[in-house]
Amino acid sequence: MTLRNGFKTVGLRAFGMATVSMIALSGVAAHAQDAEMADDAQERGEPATNLPRGNQIIVTARTFEEDLQDVPIAVSALTGDALTQRAADDLGDIADNIVGFAFEEFTGLLAQPTIRGQTNLRVTSPVSNVATYLDGIYIQRNYLIDQGLLDLERVEVIKGPQSALYGRNSFAGVINLVSRTPDLDEITGYVRAGIGTDEYYEASGTINIPIVPGKVAVLAHAAYQEFDGTIPNSHPLADAEGCITCGNLGGFERETYQVTLLADLSEAFSFQASYFHTERFQEHVANVSFGTAGLDPYNYNNCSPVGGQNRLYCGELPSTPNFATGAQSSPILGAVPDPRPEGFLIDPRAFGLRGPTDVISARVDFSPADPLTLTYQFGYTFGNVDGRGSTSRDPLQPVVFGPVNLGALFDSSGTGSEFESFSHDMRVTYESDGIYGFVGVNYSTTSDIESNVTENYPIGTLDTPGEENIFFPIGAGLPFPNFFLGRRTFLERDEDILSFYGFLEVQATDRLNLTFEGRYTIEDRATIDRFTREPGDPTIQALNPPRDDITEKFFTPRFTASYEMTPDNLLYASAARGVKAGGSNGLGVPFEPQQQYQRETNWTYEIGSKNYFPEIGLTLNAALFYTDWNDLQTTEVRRLADGSIPTTFFVLSTVTGNVGSVTVKGAEVEGIWEVNDNITLDFGASYNDATYDDGVISQRFGLAGTCDGTVCPTGEVPIGGNQVERTPAFDAYAGLGYRGEFGEDNSFYLRVDGSYQTKQYVDEANLAWVPDRFLMNLQAGVTLGNINVRAVVQNLLDERYVSNSLFLIGTGGLGSTSYVPIFGLDRTARITVGYEF
Template sequence: MDLSSNMKKLLHGASAGVLVLATATSGTFAAHAQETEASDEARMNTVTVTTRRSEENLQDVPISITAIGEEAILDQGIADFDDIAAYTPGLSFKDFVTGFNGVATMRGLAQANVQDSTGNVGTFVDGLYLQRGYMVNFALADMERIEVVKGPQSALYGQNTFSGAINVVTQRPGDELEVDASVTLGDYDRQEVKLAVGGPIIDGILGGRVFYGNSAYGGSIENTFPGISGDFDHFGGYDREAYSGILVFTPTDYLTFEGFYQHYERDEEQRAYYTINCANAEWSCNADGGTWFAGTLPTSPDSLLSGANPDRPSGLFSVPQPNLVTETDLYRFSADWDINEDWSFSYLFGKAEASALEQFWFNQNSYNPIGGLGVYTNQHEGGTLDFQSHELRLAFDGGGPLTGEFGYYTSEADDEFAFGLNLQPADGEIDSLTDNPVSLDTMFLPFNYRSTTFETEALFARAEYEFLDGQLVAGLEGRYTITDVAVRDNLARQAAVNGGLDPDVQAPDLTDQWKEFTPRATLNYFVTPENMIYASVGRGVKSGGFNGYVTGTVPLDEDERSYGSESNWTYEIGAKNEFLDGRLFTNAALFYTDWTNQQISVVPRNYTVVIGADDRAVPGIFGAVGDSTAWGLEFETSWVPNENWSFFANFAYTDTEYGEGANNPAYGEVSGNTIPGASPVTASLGFQYDRPLTQELDGFFALDANYDSDQYVTPDNTIEIEGRTLFNMRAGVTYGDVKAFVFVKNLTDEEYIDGVFTIPSLFQITPSFGERRTAGITLSYSY
């Protein structure tokens, strides 16, 4: 096994990224432009990214990026956002109990409204924007790599990349027949099959690739509900399926067309959880006169029980649950035309159709056997989204110091979202289920049913100029965006109809428009061809939203029905370095973010304080009225000392703080507190040892660890979850194009809380758990 093969494995596993100031220099930089091509050929560990929509060496891009390649995706079992976050410093992810509202947080900039139709981190597949969290499925996709781009990317990507972007790059057909296949079997009924075949259909003119994947898993945490059996005897199981196809047509050397389609669907059980209900005598809550909890949440609920229910079983349990069901179709068409040696033109069309439905039954986890007395609550949360976009780009590269591009973008999204509750006797019958994501007909308490249309237009441009024969590069980019949003409150309109009134008069569509300019400037200096320092300043924007006509029974004033966009300025310095002929990478970034007009929860103007009422019962709406700051350091390094050993280490520290005047209806004044939802310290490190076993058989052993520090759950910083360290191991052999390895994830069987969802007005706190130790074997073939 040669050294470059080992290095490739390491970089894919370590995901080269972002950046420590170069401490070593060499002589002069007299002929950087002439040396660049030879230097790139000599680099043993070059990773190509398309973060800026053109192919570039990751180490030359003045942006903080983590790139996870296809080999790491296979070896490390990258299956969802949690896995990506584990190997990406500064990124965290929470999908709570049901998985419907998955929320990614970059550099500590957590969003207050987890039901928001747009997030702070934009997610893309080959540049196609996926607006809702339920649309995203990394588990089964024909991926070439995953690019995590940190800091605001509004200038390049637009579409609410407020604190960063995640772009999945799918595989293209090559010039020769390619077959990629893998089979995984493991405990808890884990079964997974992936198969991709691609290559030329007409040599030099038409190529294609098809992919199919299927994955099933039973869940690692036991459901201890008495008498439970069948599919729900464990939490966290799933069935997933995906298939895709791509055609690449090159009628001439200067013209390329691509057509891509992907379909995937998920059927997922809820995660393991327990719910503290401080309004129930079963629980011993320790704060605010027994109506709330403060401190570190325990991994076992037993220590919080009052003993009022002696029949309650131990452990984590739930009645049988309907699963989260999602389905997504992606369509992409692109055309690329090399007009001449200097100019190129590209067109990208994207379309996404998705639906999701979760119907979650809970009774505060109190033991209440089916057929007994009591009431269960059925939470319905569902949505559909239809999105399409067009993008035109004209790029210039004349081989001189100036390169650039400009373009036009337009998109439209139709989003429907329904949320409600139904109270039902625990009589053994579940009679309010539906297969319609946006039907609340069976809900006793319909809270939200809105139809929202987003129309976006944008002009963007980017230019770079090289000074000192390419040693110094200055870049400037910007995007001017107009976003029109219209919201139809279907519940308010139905109430008007029921009252014999005109819905167009009583509840007309709410509309607003936001116009934003998002610039970014970069400056990078090559100390040597392999050592670059950079600085950047950029603005990120997330569009505004709507509160509707009422919240609960409180009517909203006209100016409260919508809230404005939020923005941030992020300042960053860093470096990207290669040493020892490409055997050592040391990369780091230092950033500061000034977050203004932050969208936070506020008290409605017409709310009247009820004497004796608990403060947490105050109904909340959202307003763009907050200010916060964040600063931090990110570090990534990888080292291959010889042909047998490879090492990597990643680290991030983030410090966030609410600004003066920040408050929350449920928690009061929170200025000076840490923004909850992300660990201030995250780290991962590991090694791989390779050695020949025979002339044709090579063996390897790898071990890594991922660490998240303690993190706050609530804005008042009174509730937190304990940090955790997870170890993962794999060992196997390679024989030509075949690889076989065993793996163990969460090697020490750590029991840990992965996310927490609070409903202060109902006195409820719901921690959800990460997976326990799992093991399996993977066999892969790549031709």
């Protein structure tokens, strides 16, 4: 580590904004070397704390390189090698190794990351509470990337509001993906192939070539994976010709291509550009749908009897689907056996996600003269994907609506959707003795098309007749077909976002640093409802579809103070504001104030400590935080034109609104202990008390007619003091690794990991919950010169567990509820063989 103008930094290189709290598999060799250096220093009478840290990690959280332990931010990360060794294919795997971070995937199109108890309460929201970046490029839709296939240098989770530096929707934190940078000096690369249980196959390779040694290099990477899933589908046509989700549930087939060019032409000028292309297909996940009797005559709820049947489910959701068999109470059929076969039953025509995505980034760094550096970054993202969810509880039995036999129903939310964005970022950096800072401007445009479809097809077949008619063309004056099912939403959201931001760090004393960050944002948003009939001719689409324009301006500051007690012990305190932009429900909403919803905000206050104890090889970081979260964007009952709440309804209609506030209080700790030259223990734990404030009520519970007055009140349902749904209050992990060497260039490792999280409530009334879970993974590997062999067993104990659950209330009519618990993968095992050069 070197001193640069009074700051503990090591150069100004990367523009990707992220930080790392390393969860290491190795480092014991560095610890042994440090111990020897410490002994030598002691003999010379020098303090050991001036030596390099055994776990020194260089990070780029504030756009310049620093030692992690000097950065006053709470973060966690996995390196590219750790991702490979642990077979961490998605953010769910990564969340198992990072505390304070959870990831829910309902389908390929609906996925929600959560940091410190702050989740998206409206799962279909076009933006998340957690921003995702790839090499400094904002990724608005989670389906735009597949980090499991990319050649990544690291994945970083930055906790707490980062709106000042990262901009929009880094409300609760940031997931930053950093791809591998080309090597300018040597030809390097690898090839890898693997095989595993449940028809898992993989092949990947990377080649790095210096075109002009020391000046220009290119890195190319390609990867392919396929997998059949682990949970059998009980549908009799699951293996028939023409199936889409075939065999087991939860499988996938995906491929990616990645190219990066780096030109470091002089000390004053460098250029880097990357292109990422992914083709993906994900099968339908394993789930079971149950609830009140409606179009489906079977009721599986266990509490709140109203009108002759239970309206709600109370308690722990079952960890197997067998609860859906046997005699049940139904007001239509009475106590009769459910005809469904045991196990998971999903129509093979359903699937989670399929389609291509692209991400392009380009960056120029120019330093005409000290102390100034000019940086420009361009970004482009594009995605066009489809999904088809199976909504029929029993796809072997037709859904009958009056005299109409609808067959099997499918909710294809997101099908036909498309996302495209462009971004430009320009900044000027200044550094001198005791002062470091930059100012910048960012301009981005997005076009986000949300197209939802309801499909129905005949029972007992894999045909999809009339599929081409469902997605009728959208455009002014084009025919508007009249049919009961089909396309039901085509909403275009166009955004122009301009922001000005700045960062200033002042070294007040030799030990005290003060940091001021801020961003001023102007958002112009237009929401166009192209799924609208022409008022004078309802057989055609509107010639001038309704358009809702919104301009929003806000400022997001962050203040940080850090005090260096010793070179290895840091205290910090910070206050930061997060903002998640508002939006539009469309001009078709009858009550004018509900046509738009406002921004969601928070203030987070944090104190923390980062420590390295060289005498015992221990890195230990801890933080306490408090978040005041206001104007939550969540489900609100759709009011009548005069503003009154409907007292009777067939289907409860909802919009997005700002309802209530939440307080989050918590603490977390992470550490790495290099026990000796061979053994490493890393660990972490996080407590997140995210509860609704007093006075907050649930409108939808109060109006859906599901409460019997005992389980929950028949009027307004107060939820103050309740835990925020879909957020675990406590999670922890621990990993024990052993690494050794034999021969001249050979080594081996063995590692076991365990992760735990407490229950998650399914609903805001805290009546039903996903049970707590404990999962274990086992990894082992051996390196023989340039050849490496790696083996991984995930879910070692073969736990059948519920990962999360959807909950719908009132959407099927008065008194209706529907629960959809989604199950994680059973035990899997993989082995890969690679050759590096």
